[in-house]
Amino acid sequence: xxxxxxxxxxxxxxxxxxxxxxxxxxxxxxxxxxxxxxxxxxxxxxxxxxxxxxxxxxxxxxxxxxxxxxxxxxxxxxxxxxxxxxxxxxxxxxxxxxxxxxxxxxxxxxxxx
Amino acid sequence: xxxxxxxxxxxxxxxxxxxxxxxxxxxxxxxxxxxxxxxxxxxxxxxxxxxxxxxxxxxxxxxxxxxxxxxxxxxxxxxxxxxxxxxxxxxxxxxxxxxxxxxxxxxxxxxxx
Numbered sequence: 001x002x003x004x005x006x007x008x009x010x011x012x013x014x015x016x017x018x019x020x021x022x023x024x025x026x027x028x029x030x031x032x033x034x035x036x037x038x039x040x041x042x043x044x045x046x047x048x049x050x051x052x053x054x055x056x057x058x059x060x061x062x063x064x065x066x067x068x069x070x071x072x073x074x075x076x077x078x079x080x081x082x083x084x085x086x087x088x089x090x091x092x093x094x095x096x097x098x099x100x101x102x103x104x105x106x107x108x109x110x111x112x113x
Numbered sequence: 114x115x116x117x118x119x120x121x122x123x124x125x126x127x128x129x130x131x132x133x134x135x136x137x138x139x140x141x142x143x144x145x146x147x148x149x150x151x152x153x154x155x156x157x158x159x160x161x162x163x164x165x166x167x168x169x170x171x172x173x174x175x176x177x178x179x180x181x182x183x184x185x186x187x188x189x190x191x192x193x194x195x196x197x198x199x200x201x202x203x204x205x206x207x208x209x210x211x212x213x214x215x216x217x218x219x220x221x222x223x224x225x226x
Contacts, residue, residue, distance in 0.1 A: 105156050
């Protein structure tokens with residue numbers, strides 16, 4: 001079975017540009033999570049969805065960040081405009097077992113110059 | 114509020130030596146506990162999990178962890194470390210239902226010959 005698929009794996013952009021990160025969860029999973037990983041703050045939850053509905057977006061740092069899940073097999077995380085402090089690895093994870101076990105993608109490494 | 118503390122930022126062990134990585138959690142209800150491993154440039158892979166029952170749980174790659182409710186701990190152990198175990202290790206706590214995990218800051222393991 002395919003795991004969680006994220007794209008792009010690496011993104012280098014300039015400050016002020018729009019960035020879109022994409023995620024395809026494991027088929028049949030009904031929960032999707034976006035995490036951000038930095039050296040200073042570790043793994044932080046940004047937002048999560050159950051059955052395509054956003055449940056908690058309190059971790060989204062600013063209005064510059066937005067996330068959507070238009071269907072069960074696709075989600076996006078958008079940053080507009082991007083800033084250097086947004087540089088991080090962004091992980092998508094999915095779950096279905098009701099026991100908290102998350103399956104992670106390989107992450108999207110974002111560098112904002 | 115849920116929280117996870119991994120007191121050791123970086124640990125170095127010799128190949129063949131035993132390993133123990135510490136994890137303490139704060140959680141208001143019965144916790145679901147996890148250990149994940151992250152190799153450089155990769156996503157997080159589940160090593161093992163504890164939901165209930167036997168407090169000593171076995172995982173992949175020869176790892177085990179013991180849940181001690183009285184100490185709010187879930188320490189990870191391995192009797193003999195291999196060079197390929199060098200990675201970042203994350204402890205996490207969650208709850209029943211498709212809810213997010215809260216992660217510790219991680220412990221980086223280096224293995225020397």
